[in-house]
Amino acid sequence: MVLAADGMDEGKVWEYFAELQNRMESRFNILTFICIGNSFVRFEELPDVYRGARKLQKYLIIEGYGNCISLRQIQNRNTEAIRMDETQLRKYILKREKEAAVNYIEDLFINNIRKEAAVSSLYQMAVKMAMLLQDIKKEYKLESGRFHDLSELIETIFSAEDIHGIKTAFISEIAEIIECMHGEDSKYTPVVRQIIAEVQKNYKEDMNLKTLAYRYHMNASYLGQLFQKEVGCSFAQYLSNTKNSIAKELILNTNMKINDIARQVGYPDTSYFYRKFKQSYGVSPASLREMKKY
Structure with missing residues (x-):
């Protein structure tokens, strides 16, 4: 949060915090993620500016630690939905093709989600995936003490510190579903x-x-x-x-x-x-x- 006059050069502000960030990392071995709010001159503007900066915190999941971000930097982010082939992922799971399913998740989260994406698009895609897995568990009456229900999985999505945390949660859930389906399959004539x-x-x-x-x-x-x-x-x-x-x-x-x-x-x-x-x-x-x- 910067207290300054109107017209302050945002580029210089960003450079200042980037340098501060580098010093903290080198001297104290601390990784940070800095959200830069808008400048303001009247104290009553502080709550709105603070709320704006807090909204940027969710971009940690895409940007990662060691970065600074400002409202201007996210204005032109791509808000289009991230394409997930639910039909293909469902086929991998139902056919018990664990390696193919894991590779699909890895490729989706690592190669197809760019830093130019809006974080809302990431969350929307992740919630759709959570709903897909819930549908499969419900449809096939799968039960396991290691499963996460839909609310737990969504909570994991929104509390993850980075994109790797979300990816790991889905890979773990899919692996458990496939393992459970192997057991369930033997119950069917x-x-x-x-x-x-x-x-x-x-x-x-x-x-x-x-x-x-x-x-x-x-x-x-x-x-x-x-x-x-x-x-x-x-x-x-x-x-x-x-x-x-x-x-x-x-x-x-x-x-x-x-x-x-x-x-x-x-x-x-x-x-x-x-x-x-x-x-x-x-x-x-x-x-x-x-x-x-x-």
Whole structure:
């Protein structure tokens, strides 16, 4: 925070603090992150200037220690959403491809998030990833004492000191999910595993338990009971959950119209899609898209 007259050269202020920062590091071995507020002449301006400087603290996660930052430096930051391929990451996890999933996270956080990005874009992408992992755990009824629930994971995101802390939290959570899925997979009979794979691949089609039972030469009633017992929900609910999960990704990551998304995931009736989606997520597709703008 600098108390000075209007028109003070911000470049000189930045140079002063950068030099101070270097001295502190060399003499005391202390790493700092300095936020430079606007200059002011009237004492009553102090609260607003202080709040402005505090807002800059969140940029520590992108800039890292050993840097100075001012409001002017972030004015032209790119506020566009950071592109995350949720479908691809989901495939890596469901196929238990741990190395591929970890490499994707490493590349996303290290190579695709630049210092020119706005910190709000980073947080928005991280929250989407946390929601994706929560959906997978909920959909597959995964349980582990080492899991973080959605609120804990989001708290970790916003309390992390740097981008590596967020990356590490996601890699740890994904590794635990994949490990848990290996154990869960052994609980499914071969026919249930086949049905789950069929849904993941052909969720757009008009699928029902009767046609699947005919394909696998089984009684439809018995197959329904078996699926309910092993998966924890009916086949119809599982299919609906899968459709709605894919729809959520399209709502958050594309500009497709809601009607087109409904058809894309296999709902010819948009009104029915709205009802099923709200049952799953507690909000309508249109409301979720509005939340995306946050």
